[in-house]
Structures are given as structure tokens and as C-alpha cells.
Amino acid sequence: MQRALLFRDRRVERPMARNKTLFLYNDTRADQEWTVYSEGIINQSYTVGQARKSFTITLSANAVIKFGVDDAVYLDAIYDYQSDSWTSRTATPNDMQFSASQSAVNVTCSYVP
Numbered sequence: 001m002q003r004a005l006l007f008r009d010r011r012v013e014r015p016m017a018r019n020k021t022l023f024l025y026n027d028t029r030a031d032q033e034w035t036v037y038s039e040g041i042i043n044q045s046y047t048v049g050q051a052r053k054s055f056t057i058t059l060s061a062n063a064v065i066k067f068g069v070d071d072a073v074y075l076d077a078i079y080d081y082q083s084d085s086w087t088s089r090t091a092t093p094n095d096m097q098f099s100a101s102q103s104a105v106n107v108t109c110s111y112v113p
Helices: none
Strands: 018-026 032-038 042-048 053-059 063-069 073-080 085-089 096-100 104-109
Touching (some): 042 053, 085 096
16 A cells, blocks of 8 residues: 655745835925834834825735824824735824825825924
């Protein structure tokens, strides 16, 4: 009687990294101090005036990107890796707006201190 040997491929498949461009927009006439944070992904501060600020991050898993403006208004952008989709939450919807496409995230702030 022959025994069939089963071999498992022990290579670990890593998720494919996806690049996402984040665009920060200031919808006021005054400069705004933005913070963008997600553990292990980004921890930056930016002054955003009339010109938009943009940068690219790489995601290979679910993530929550936290946006804050002038230490007063905040928005969380929640990325689901499996569905490659975004949702958002904010306590100040009149001051922070969010939209997303396949490769870009737009966050606009109209907060005036």
C-alpha cells in the first residue's frame, strides 16, 4: 500500500500593498494646522493654507487614519483592506467632509476658530 504524502506550501502570502493618496483641503481663508496619524503608518503635522496638501501612504491591512485640525475638529477615515473601501466618522460633520475613490482620499475642513 502506497502512502500519498501531502506537502503544504509553507510560504506565507503577504497582502499586496496598496498605495493611497491623501488630499487635505482647507475650505477657509486662514491657515490650518493639521495632524494625520495612524499607528505604524503615519504621524505627521502639516500647515494647510489655500493650496491643498497631498501625500501617498501604503496600506497592506485594515487601518484607521485620524485627521485633526487646530486641535478642535477630528475625522477618522476607516480603511477595509478586504473590500478596498473607505468609510468615515466625525463628531463635526459641518466642519469636516470626506470622500474617497479607488486610489485617493479627500478630506476637507471648513473649521474657523
